[in-house]
Amino acid sequence: MANLLTTLVGFALVLTAPDAGGQQFDRRSREEPEIVVEAGGRFGACDVLRFSGDGRLLFAAGDDKVVRVWPYTSSGLETERAKAQVLRWRAWREQRGGIQALDISSDGKNVVVGGYGMKPSTVAVLDRATGETVALTWPLVRKGDANFNIVTAVAFHADGRVGFGTADGSLWLWNPKPLPEPDQDGRTAAPPVRVGKHDLPKRTVGSEPFNRPRLIWFSENGTLVSVAQSGQVYACAFDDTAADTPERPPPGKELFNVNAAEPVDARVYRVERIDGGRWIAVASADSKVLLCRADGKQTVRLELGKDRFPRSLAWHPKTRALAVGVGRALAPEGEGPRFFAEGNDEVRIYADPLAKPGAEPDVITHTGRAEALAFHPTDARLAIAGGDADEITVRKLDKPDEKPQVVRGGGRRPWAVNLSENGKMVGIQTARDARSLDPNKRGSGPWSRFDLSRLKESSDEGQKWVGPVRSADGWEVVPNSDNRYEWFVERTQMGERQRFRLELDRFRDLAPTCYTFLPASEKRPTRVIVGHYYGCTLFELVPERAVRGGFVGTKVYTGHAGEVTSVVAARSQTWFVTGGTDQTVAAWSLEDWKDAPNLGATFEEHNGAVRVVTLETGSPAWEAGLRKGDVLDLLAVDRVTVFDRTVKLKAVGTPQDALAALKAPKPRIELYFGIAAGEKTPRRETLTTVRQRPTWKWFPAFDSAGRMNDWVVWMWHGSYYHTKTVNGDRLVGWHVNAPDPGGRPEFYQLQQFERLFHRPDVMETLVDAGVAAALLTARNEHPTRDLFNKSEPAPVRLGLGHHEVTNAGLPVTITVRARGTNPDLLPERVELWLNDFLIEEWPRAGRQLDPRKPFEERYPIPANRFRAGPNRLTVVAVNSAGGRVEEVQWVPNPRSSPAARLFAVLVGVNDYSGTRQMNAGARNFGDLLHARNDATELGKLLKQCAGGNLLYETASADTHLDPKRGKLLDALRAVADQVQPDDTLVVFFAGHGDVLMPNDGPVPTVGPGLPGDKGAFVLCTPNYSPAKPTETAVAADELFAALAKVNCRKVVLLDACHSGRLATTNMLRRCVPNGQGPLIIAACDEGQRSYEHAKYQHGLFTRAVLNALDKDRDYRKADFDNNGVVSADELFDYVSAELPALLRGAGLSGPQTPASFPRDLPKDPLIKR
Structure with a gap:
């Protein structure tokens, strides 16, 4: 069992970094940037979790290659995407950019990170507030020195210098003072100096040629101290003039070895300091934790029990509590072969284990892995990173029975993937079976389905799944019960049992995770696909080709940013799909390239x-x-x-x-x-490196109830994509490195390049005919790689004159400077938004921007334009090449909140008889029965939301029933003249909507639907005529342009029936094409109808809204957090949960699922009753 546990702990133990082609990777990372998930939360393994010294911020980093930062208050983490922060460093595909180590400067201004750098052994200092790269370096490459490999530990000195350790055991000192100019290799600060190196393990731990430092710190006695995976505790002088020659680092001193008194060396996985380094807590890759005094003369053992292993550690300096995340290897009944399988972790809290070494810990059950832990420095809070959906969980230790705060993004891990027998449907399970011992059966619960033939989500449960094939032609997969990194295939042939090892690269692929067989055919032998980190390997099971008892992979498929959780091949054996911990599903071709099977x-x-x-x-x-x-x-x-x-x-x-x-x-x-x-x-x-890439990837997103409500599918080569949902292409995007290594990487949502890359036709061709045909559709007869930086916008910077709003307001400076010489990358339009208010745009009327000159504008914003509290400033720049770039800054306004007012403009249209008479059947609009009542009753209810100790001093409702088009716009102009920034405006429309095509042509009724830049969405007033839309309808862009001129908080409730032509397009996507605008909640999603029913005398959506806002109905139920107010996100969650019950009560089959913009609605108070 000790041997097995030695191999159990964590996936990120043994990965190695690429050590060649660094310049090529740098160049290609800009030409072909990776599309990554950015859905409001973490994904993949978390290697570091840490509170800032003052406890105001929580930092997390790992496989997702960024540092995520959440503000912390006594109420918990502030999780709104607008308040959370993402710090980026240079990254690209697979492991390049994965963060293994992080530290925060003593003043909290800077963060240092290290891990799988674009160049081996890279470390970077990032400005915590702005995300700019302060300094970046890596060791000099010298003849005689091996590759130092990845950075596994970092630490700030109080004077700002940085110490770090690399996987070969080397210890480095670095002064991150920026150079006047980058050196010839691109470093923006001097190279580090090696000050020592751990000995290689004297007693071999496995076959690894490394001795990774697990923790380093600057001690009080003036040395740099490190604990390595071998258990060696080592100290060296941190002298940046130390003599360091190849193969002969400066000498240091071994203080002791944590394994010295142990019968068997156990690889050290995690280390935490106790009392500033007077003691250390050591998590070993077996079933114990050691507490060691700094001189090595005293040790306290904490035994975890059979099949348990420590995964994470945290020490609380005030309470002296130790938290240990404990994993569990599931054991099968009996003595059969044992695949590695994990149950749920637990977190054990030891109350001062140095003073009470034998005391039993408190135990907290945790769903999934407890990958990293962090105590808040003053509050009784414990943050836990990891779980079945990559959560951050914050628990109140002084209130153990209180429900913890759980922070997760929109994505989920696809624990199981599947394909229908006809190959037209892909499915995933996002719940994990915590009791499964089968590597091919890790998922549980309902299937979420995606129809490849129509490129849309599906509720069709009639399809039969193929499932993974667990054996074929007598072959079966058998694990090595003592080593999770090793699997075999076995069969009985001529009465003899044949056994062959499946050869993986342990240092890159890590452990095998899942598999599926491909039975032999006339042209192919029996094959097996094995999933692992970053992708899969295909093996052909031909004994005559075995090398030293093992099969070598014939093809390697790489394209996930984490572990593969499930693999299934199509019945045709021409392609397969995988699910990964990067929360995506990937499709891959099994066909050989015509003339060169692997290289092409x-x-x-x-x-x-x-x-x-x-x-x-x-x-x-x-x-x-x-x-x-x-x-x-x-x-x-x-x-x-x-x-x-x-x-x-x-x-x-x-x-x-x-x-x-x-x-x-x-x-x-x-x-x-x-x-x-x-x-x-x-x-x-x-x-x-002759790796096969995915043909396409799919990212589905889910609401808090586990319903899929957004998705996007994209092509690996070319980045073309498709989505029909409101926010699908806002949840993934390109991570683009700056041209120089010291620049700040940018993140662009796919939606920012919708004009260039949203190609439903290309995606249809890709699914039907493959990569080559799709690229021919997208480009030309001989498609070459299209370089992303041809259309990348010039970067925008927004400078603030003060760190907060003053009595005189706030001057800002907007700068856009081109990269290179292409003037098309400079903007043709620049917008400045204050919250959701368009405060200014350039060029001004009658002028145009000069594409040959950089854009620079100083603009003073008066103080009376700002809300009290935090304000979001956004600059949007659009270039002629079709790219859009944004820069966001948050600025506080310290003035106290004034008395706020509530305004409402409400429209309900029942009568569409004039439309039918005027258009002779061109639009089959039926009359609505309850739209007028919807507007009237909502107005009455909103008027009750003012006075006393409520949120608003006054409330007014301007209700328009069956109005002409001009009434709505006139009402908005009137409100714009009255409102103040802290007021709230509710706009409600109940009626029909339509899509106008050029020459009033047809809207596609089959296929992937209508792209967001085709056709015009309009809200239909009585007597609507598509031939006279400017007289009988309000265009969406017209409505939202009017709303952009209203400087207050705005909520738009749209109950426009998605029938007829509107059913094939997405209404909300057309309302906010540039990603800026008011909060919107729509009654139903793309392709659905918004129902009304006589039983409720209302539209079902409006009935749910009324219930949520009525204190005599469900107001308290809608107030999920019981704080006395209903926020926009609570309103949306309540309506989403209530609509299915209303549908059932009306005898309607639905579905009707509300949609919102933005996806993550604010938690600010909206209504108080």
């Missing part, structure tokens, strides 16, 4: 060199940037030069050598190409 390119000798003859679109060779006709003057395989003609007098190898190396290249082995200059192209270099 063929070559020939040409005039003493090597020329590309054929190249298949979407293949690894195509992804690397090779082109048909390219001539290679350099080829290196696994960093060994095979062919070189760059220096004629020092030629290496022959064309035949290069052709032999390229005939059947192995996956994971780097091929480095030098491509000779052509007549019109400069010489260039590129590389590939």
Whole structure:
């Protein structure tokens, strides 16, 4: 059991970083940035969780490659996306950018991070407030030194210097003072100095060639102290003039080894300081925690029990409590083969275990993994990172029975994926079966379905699932019960049991997690797909090809940003899907590339060199940037030069050598190409590791009740995408590194480039015919890689004249400067928004911006434009290439809140008889029965929400029943003249909506639907005529342009029936095309109807809203947190939960699911009764 537990702890123990091609990765990370999930919460494993010293902020980092920061108050974490912060450093695909270590400066102004850098051993200091990169460095590469590998520990000194440790055991000191100019390699601060190095383990721990520092700190006696995974506690002088030569680091001193008194060395996984380093708490990769005095002369053991192991640690300096996250390996009944499977973790709280070493701990049950822990420095709060949906949980330790705060984003882990027998439906289960011992059965609960033939979500439960194939042709997968990193395939042949190891790269793939067989066919032997970190490996089970008792993968599929949780192949055996802890589903092709099964390119000798003859679109060779006709003057395989003609007098190898190396290249082995200059192209270099990429990825998002309510599907090559939902393309986007290593990376939502990349037609072709056909649809006859930075907008910066609003207001400076020489990247329009109020836009009327000049504007904002408390300033810049960029700053207004007023403009339209008479059947609008009553009753209720100790001093409702078009706009203009920034305006519309196409053409009724930039959405007034929309309707952009000029809080409730032409498009997407505007709650989602019924005398949506706001009905029920007020997010959650009951009560089958913008609605008080 000790051997098994040694292999159980955490996935991020043994990954190694890429150590070659750094410049190529830097370049390609900007040309082909990764699309990542940004749905308001964490995803993937969390390696660091920490409160700031003053307790005002909580930091989390890990596989998602960013630092997430939440403000903390006595009420808990402030989780609104507008208040949370994301700090970015340079990152790209798979592990590049994963954060393993983090520390916060003593003044709280800076954060230092390290991990899987774009260059090995990179550390960066980030400005906590702005996210700017303060300094960035990595060690010098020197002949005689091995790759130092990833950064595993970092620490700030009080004077601002940084200490860090790398996986080879080296310890470094760095002064992050910025250089006047970056050095020739791109560092923005001086390289670090090595000040010591841990010894390699004397008693081998596995077969790892590393000794990772797990914790480092600057001690009181002037040394840098480190605890390594071998258990060695080591101290060295932190002298930045220390002599450090290759292979001979400065000497340090071993203080002691935590394993010295142990019968078996146990790999150290986590370490925490106790009393500033006078003691240390050590989590070992077995079933114990050790508390060791700093001189090594006293140790306290905390035994965790059989099949338990410590996953995380935290120490509270005030209460002296120790928290231990304890994992559990599930054990099968009997003695059969044991796949590694985890149950739910528990958190054990030991009350001062140094003073009471034998006392039993308090135990908290935790769902999923307790990956990281953090005590609040003063409050009795414990933060826990990890869970089945990547949660952050905050528990009140002094109130253990109180429901904890749980913070999660919109995504969920797909614990199981599946495909229908006809291949048209993909399904996922987002609940985990915590008792399952089967690696292919980790999911439970209902299936969420996505129809690939129509590119939309589906509720069809009639499809039969294929499921993973657990055995084929006598072969089965068998685990090594003592080592979770090793699986075998076995079969009985001629009475003998055959057993072969499935060879994975332990340091990159980590442990196998799931599998599915592909039975043998006429053309193929039996195969098995094995899931692991970042993707899958395909094995062909041919005993004659075994090498030293193992099968080597024939193809490697890479494209997840974390562990693969499930894999299923289509019945046709031509493609398969996977689910990953990055909360995405990926689809992959099983077809070989035509002429070169793995690489996708063929070559020939040409005039003493090597020329590309054929190249298949979407293949690894195509992804690397090779082109048909390219001539290679350099080829290196696994960093060994095979062919070189760059220096004629020092030629290496022959064309035949290069052709032999390229005939059947192995996956994971780097091929480095030098491509000779052509007549019109400069010489260039590129590389590939011959990995197969996903054809498409799908991200579904869910509401608090577990219902899928947003989704987006995108193409790996080309970034084309499709969504029909309101917020789908606002939940994922590109992480784009700056051109220089010291610049701040940017994040762009897909929706910001909707004009360029929202291509339903391309996605349909991709699903039906594959990557090459899709790129032909998108581009041209010979598609090449399209570079993202061709359309990337020039970066926007918003400078604030003061850190808060003064009596004189706030001056701001907006700057947009082009990168490179392309004037199309400069903006053609710039907007300045204060909250959801459009305060200014450029160019002003009658002018245009000069695309040849940078944009710079100083703009003073008067104090009376700001709300009391926090205000959100946003600059939006749009360029002619179709890109949009935003910059957001929050600024506090310290003035006290004035008496606020509530205004309402309410419209209800029942009578559409005039529309039918005027249009002779062109629009089959029926009359509505209860829209007028909806508006009237809502107005009465809102008027009761003022006076006394309520939120509003006064409340007024301007109700319009069956009005002409001008009434609504006139009413909004009148309100705009009256409101103050702290007032609230409610706008309500109940009636029909329509979509106007050019020449009044048809709206597509089949296929993926109508893109957001096609057609015009209008709200229909009585006597509506599509031939005269400017006289008989209010266009959505017209309505929301009017609302943008109203400077107050705004809530828009839309009960526009999604029938007829409107059923094939998404109404809310058309209301806020640039992502700026008021809070909107719509009665139903795309493709649904908003019902009304005589039983309720109202539309069902309005009935739910009225119930929530009526103190004699469900007001208290809607107030979920029982704080006496109903916020917008509580109103939406109540209506979402109430509508199914109202549908059932009316005998309607539905569905009717409300939709909102933004997805995460504010928690500020909206109504008090």
